[in-house]
Amino acid sequence: MDALKAFADIAPFLSNPLVLVGFVLLLFFGIHRTLIKSGVLRPLSERQGGVVVKLLLKYGFVIALVMILCGFGYAFYTATLDVERSAKVAETVKVLQEAHEREIAEYQRREEAYQRRDEELTKAVTAFAHLAEKPDAPQSVEDAQKELEAGNPEAAEQIFADTLERKAAEGEAANKEAAAAARHLGALATLNDAQKALVAYRRASKLDPEYSSVWISLGDAAVTAGSLAEAERAFRQYLEFQEQDGDEREISVSHNRIGDVQVAQGDLSGALKSYQAGLEIADRLASQDPGNAGWQRDLSVSHERIGDVWIKLGKEQTALVSYSQSYDIAKKLAEKHPEHPEFQSDLTYLNEKLSVYRGVFEK
Structure with missing residues (x-):
């Protein structure tokens, strides 16, 4: 049994050519020497065996041992290289995964911000149409409306900027109208000037701080402009x-938005708490109304965001659980609503993401 165990320990190295040849020589000369010692074979004389045969018989066993040792040394060297190579590959994979995760997180943030921006843009365009219908509308409104319809918002921005200044000058009674003009100006500015949009939303929040939606718009604009501390304050005010x-x-x-900012700031433990707070609410709402597709999707997104944080914290297996939960919800939504492109896109994306991480972390 001890011999079998010893052989099992060295068996993986027998694939090395030097080790294999060495063992063959060892067996050959070892058996030959044993037969000679036992008297079954008579030792060859120099005249009978010749110089070459004598040297082989005399030193063959030593040669075999040397070849085996060389083989083991080579095998150990290549195994060390494989370990180093594997470590470098793992490090490269980790860097690529982190870069991929950052891109996905930024994409999700932009997607949600775009949805909010579209809502604000709709309000701005509607407000501009109503402004054009007023009898006291500025002379330039008609021309500006044509520019807006042609995809050139600059002229419309100027109209709202003029309205903002005029109403702000009228005093506190006109602040709400001035704030509305500032919000519309901010919505239009998000199309091509993040800093201008941020300035407009800042002003709107000061003119009418009780208008709650301005705070999430201000937060989104601050994130886009790179003002993360200001974004977190705005999202907390909205909360x-x-x-x-x-x-x-x-x-x-609100909790998810705050979590997004905390991730960008490197506060992963804080982000995890924020995302989990959002998840608890999303889970409760989804349980209360399983037929509400929007709430089900919110729950799926919350699971995915938490998975992203677990990846950054090095808890890969925990992350896979969160990703799987997100995927299961997305799959049900896609199957139930085959006509819904967003749900189909979610499923495809999560399937690819889960496949990649499973392939890396479950090996």
């Missing part, structure tokens, strides 16, 4: 308003 109103869905959205 306060939603908690006062009891709007659970928007409370969940």
Whole structure:
């Protein structure tokens, strides 16, 4: 049994050519020497065996041992190289994964910000149409409206900027109208000037701070402009308003937005807490109304965001659980709503993401 165990320990090295040849020589000369010692074979004389045969018989066993040792040394050297190579590959994979995860997180943030921006743009365009219908509308409104319809918002921005200044000059009574003009100006500016949009939303928040939606718009604009601390303050202000109103869905959205900023700031433990707070609400809402596709998707997104943080924290297996939960929800939504392109896109994306991480972390 001891011999078998010893052979099992060295068996993986027998694939090395030097080790294999050495063992063959060892067996050959070892058997030959044993037969000679036992008297079964008579030793060859120099005249009978010749010089070459004598040297082989005399030193063959030593040669075999040397070849085996060389083979083991070579095998050990190549195994060391494989370990170093594997470590470098693992490090490269990790860097690529982190870069991929950052791109995905930024894509998700932009997608949500675009949805909010579209809502604000719709309000801005509608407000501009109403402004054009007023009898006291500025002379330039008609021309500006044509420019806006042609995809050139600059002229419309100027109209809102003029309205903002005029209403702001009228005093506190006109602040709400001035704030509305500032919000519309910010929505239009997001199309081509992040800094201008941020300035407009800042002003709108000061003119009418009780208009809760301005805070999430301000936060999104601050993120785009790279002002993360300001973005977090704005999102927390929006969270306060939603908690006062009891709007659970928007409370969940607020926690996710704050989590996004914390990830960008490198505060992973804080981000995890924020995302988990959002997940608890999303889970409760989805359980209350399983037929609400929007709430189900919110839950899927929350699981995915938490998975992204676990990846950054080095908890790969925990991350895979979160990704799997996100994928299962997305799959049900895609199967139930085959006509919905967003749900189909979610499923494809999550399937690819889960496949990649499973292939890396479950080996």
